[in-house]
Amino acid sequence: MNFYVVATPIGNLEDITLRALRILKEVDLILCEDTRVTSRLLVKYEIGTATISYPSDSLRAGHSPAKSSKIDKILDMIESGKTLALVSDAGTPTISDPGSLLVSKIRESFPDIKIISIPGPSAVVSALAASGLPASDFLFLGFLPHKKGRETLFKEIATSKRTVVFYESSHRILKTLEALGRHLSTERQVVIARELTKIYEEVISGTPSEVLNYFEQNTEKVKGEFVVMVKGK
């Protein structure tokens, strides 16, 4: 029996593979991060499969009875022979998104089940591909912590020989660019990919102060979703 982890678009709903659409049609149930978000994709492709939400990874299942019982319910469905697919709101589930706790519980409970990854978009890969930065190997940091460990990570980014990539929200992007300006040498290359695959998609490249100036001068662009990339030393 199979369990599918399915990548979905990061903005443009055309960015979905034929295989992903077939799997989403064929499974008994789709486990969603937010059923309302996934329903836009399902409506566009006339997929009538039932959906439910799955619990986030933040709390250990055992510490939350509601969460634990939801995971148990999903495990029961697999036991009863149902084929399930896991999706997140955008991109690849488990990449800075919930899902890994559930996948690990399924592995633990059903060693014989085949967990199949249906590849597709992920913002980290799409951003690197358009950046022109070396990407044979890179360091991906997900979202930076807001407080504890943040300064240490900026120091690590400043000394990294590899391209460093991380996710950032519109609320914190200016603060983060200011911090990069403090930690990086003045000529270091920073690339920002914003709103990939969407109407206002853009990729901005420059020194830390050039990139910060760009967003300070164009405050209407401090909106949407951002991937930050820093060239290795």
Ligand code: SAM
């Ligand atoms: N699982 C997703 C993936 O595979 O890329 C990432 C989910 S994470 C909760 C959301 C973050 O990914 C956003 O805050 C942003 O940093 C980045 N992101 C997602 N979609 C994006 C897009 N269209 N353009 C730029 N960054 C994006």
